[in-house]
Amino acid sequence: METYPSWLWIAFALTAALIQAVRFMVQKQMAQAGLTATGATWARFIYSWPMVAVALAGYITLRGLTLPATTPAFWAYAAIGGASQILATVYVVKLFARRNFAVGITLKKSEVLLTAAVGWLVLGEVPGWAGFAAMVVGMAAILLLSAPAQSGLKFDSRSIGLGLASGLFFAISGVGYRGATLQLESNDVLLRAGVALAFVVTLQALLMLVWLTLRDRQEIRRVLAAWRPGLLVGVTSFGGSFCWFAAFALQTAAIVFALGQIEVLFSMIIGARIFSEHLTRRELTGIALLIASIITLVAAA
Secondary structure, X not given: OOOOOOOHHHHHHHHHHHHHHHHHHHHHHHHHOOOOHHHHHHHHHHHHHHHHHHHHHHHHHHHOOOOOEOOHHHHHHHHHHHHHHHHHXXXXXXXXXXXXXXXXXXXXXXXXXXHHHHHHHHHOOOOHHHHHHHHHHHHHHHHHHHOOHHHOOOOOHHHHHHHHHHHHHHHHHHHHHHHHHHHOEOOOHHHHHHHHHHHHHHHHHHHHHHHHHHHOHHHXXXXXXXXXXXXXXXXXXXXXXXXXXXXXXXXXXXXXXXXXXXXXXXXXXXXXXXXXXOOOHHHHHHHHHHHHHHHHHHHHO
């Protein structure tokens, strides 16, 4: 049985967070270029699918491995996770149209708090009083971030809804992916991550292709025409998703997502440098509160 360093999941999670921040930047640019939220979401799956397939085939060949046996639970976990991620990504791209990049990413990061809740409901994992306090602080931060700068204490309920919806579905997808990788009968964590990712991305690309074929065939042409940014979305989606899956194979989804909060800092830098966005003092306070809640959650885990 292969053994891995205890810190390896940390390296995978940090790398995934950085790559994901870049991917959301490109997806925001694609949305600004005229693609719908659904089209920008499909782009990440359709352009990353060939890369995932080639990388998995190459790894299996070079290592002399065989595909691991699967279980019915694997297919269920992977399917639920994949479908949930589609919805989560659509919601977060819609959120970008309402708020600036860093705040959009932070609202989406309610996934950490919601993943802990899903873990408690599904797996019976109780966060304890410190964990509960961290969740309360995190939700306060989300409410603070959802209020437009010019509205005083008037909260933007639409932003709250989109942020919480994306966070909830990302939480479900994370738990699903964690469950899928644990169902594969292999001691090679990279193989388990690659197989789970390959199935999920294939399913996602096909599901969204069917949806777009039935609802908006013109969007398919627009996504394929935007192949230059699409390739970058594919590369970052492949790299980020593989790192997330590898981290899930080594650590619980809630802890992985908690460490992934560093994506907020990455997004602040990207928003300032790429989109010339400026955060208000209240927004910075909200981001700081959310990060503090995540640190507390990790410490209590």
